[in-house]
């Protein structure tokens with residue numbers, strides 16, 4: 001009988017980290033082959049193709065690197081993989097999941113996972129997460145769901161998932177939607193059907209700069225005013241509450257919005273921006289009237305990824321169709 005094929009790429013992160021010098025901190029050390037050797041159960045699941053594409057703490061990955069990883073993943077599917085699994089650090093997992101989600105135009109699942117404990121720590125969660133991610137990548141029910149994040153036996157949708165704890169094992173949540181499913185007794189269970197997705201064209205340039213600034217109490221407007229001279233082409237504001245800023249920021253942002261797309265999101269960890277509730281200067285109605293875009297449920301970091309991709313593919317004019 002033909003065995004299902006899955007391809008796994010390792011990029012680094014805590015999942016690949018261990019202490020190489022006594023007394024020092026853990027650093028990325030384990031490549032794909034070493035990781036697989038620690039999970040013999042994987043060989044019972046499928047025929048595996050494994051590649052080490054990086055050994056990076058996830059904070060140091062850049063968009064060009066992610067594009068090369070995604071090209072690799074697409075080649076795997078073209079060569080017959082039923083699904084693709086990527087392991088990486090968890091610190092930026094919510095951002096890479098978003099980046100991949102907007103560019104993944106295939107029906108096969110692309111599943112991301114990581115670990116909260118280093119590979120040489122007691123109770124390391126990396127092997128179990130990789131095994132679960134492979135189960136999700138192999139499940140028929142995972143098709144047409146785009147990019148999924150599997151951590152701690154939960155499955156999350158790329159645009160909903162966030163890292164909500166710095167060190168706990170239960171570090172990932174989807175505050176607005178809840179998990180899309182779970183892995184229980186080795187089986188994949190989805191809690192809801194696949195929903196419609198909207199991809200972005202592949203970027204034709206990668207040097208564009210998109211800023212993300214958080215609204216904070218009594219902040220001056222100096223940084224906001226410097227964005228145009230510094231060559232930024234887009235701006236995301238992590239706004240107060242339902243997507244609000246102060247009066248001085250409202251005035252400064254009106255001038256910026258005449259020159260580049262500006263998205264206002266919420267700095268709260270959950271919820272979405274409002275569109276028709278608050279009437280004060282700096283509230284969402286004022287900002288919308290000044291040409292700013294409200295992000296809806298997209299968190300500030302994900303909104304920045306979207307804007308970067310749209311600007312890079314000369315599609316920023318279509319921004320409102322994605323929010």
Ligand SMILES: NC(=O)C[C@H](N)C(=O)O
Nearest residue numbers: 013014057058089090091
């Ligand atoms: N848990 C982790 O993977 C965190 C790690 N600092 C990273 O590379 O993102």
